[in-house]
Amino acid sequence: MADFFSLALKSGKLNSRPLVVFCLMVSSMNGFAQGLFLPPSAVYQPDRLKTVVISEVATGVVISAGLYFLWYRKHPRSHFHFFNDNGEWLQMDKMGHTTTAYNIGAIQYDLMRWCGVKNDASIGIGGLTAVGYMSIIEIFDGFSSKWGFSHGDMLANIFGAALFAAQQKGWNQQRVSLKWSFHGSPYAQYYPAELGNNFLSRMIKDYNGQTYWLSVNIASFLPSNSGFPYWLNMSFGYGAEGMIGARSNPAMIDGKPIPYFPRYRKFYFAPDANLFSIPTNSTFYNAAAYLTKFSKVPAPALEWSKLKGFRFIPIYY
Secondary structure, eight states, X not given: OHHHHHHHHHTSOOSOHHHHHHHXXXXXXXXHHHHXXXXXXXXXXXXXXXXXXXXXXXXXXXXXXXHHHHTGGGSOBOSOOBOOOTTSGGGHHHHHHHHHHHHHHHHHHHHHHHTTOOHHHHHHHHHHHHHHHHHHHHHHHHTBTTOXXXXXXXXXXXXXXXXXXXXXXXXXSOSEEEEEEEOOOSSGGGOXXXXXXXXXXXXXXXXXXXXXEEEEEGGGXXXXXXXXXXXXXXXXEEEEEOOSSSSSOOSEETTEEOOXXXXXXXXXXXXXXXXXXXXXXXXXXXXXXXXXXXXXXXXXXXXXXXXXXXXXXXXXX
């Protein structure tokens, strides 16, 4: 995962830094999930908590050092200031912040419950950890002359953490989850320094290929005897296309003309699967299913955009 982080940074400008933070957060709990899939403990486990805290502090140090030495150090520093980037990338970056903060909160909650920390305390720690990790980006941005501390990004971070915490407190479960998916797009080839020059870096940097999903577990809203499958979710997706630059598309890059691409939003409706809810005694399956909770499964989808209207896609990811 560290190689993935380094690769994305070295390939050029890092648009989707929230995904890097999330990847590193996931990597910090991989060892726990692989063997135990984080079942909650009925008793307090101080040794587990110590291991988790040390791992997460180390992850925070790696995030901070990696962002600084591989990215921010290349750009002039300034006094702390604010920057309005709400008009960039058709707000796909805001969706990334919200989704990442939500999932960091959910992961941290599960880790705390695995350590035997009480429910309310685990909810609070989960939300604060999400905001704390995401704030690393904003603080670095605030001291960079090219950017600044983004109110929009921070509000998105808080909203994602709050969505997790409110559901866990009110329902003691996540009936609505935020997920991510990615497919290759034809736009990165025109500006690889901005959108990535290989598949791994494009997964993080190319917003044209990313989709963010609100995945709703229907059964959790129905009576227990409804018979509706608990593993089946219905999801609503948001994506955008035609973006070569943050606010507008350049006419030329490095002396080469760029074709005209209309920038437009896309909305989706598709089934999803909550694989972790399928009963099984397989620890391996549970661990693998847990690690896929954050991404949407490929499935048929109905797409709508103002530019192209309705379109059915047999398999979309």
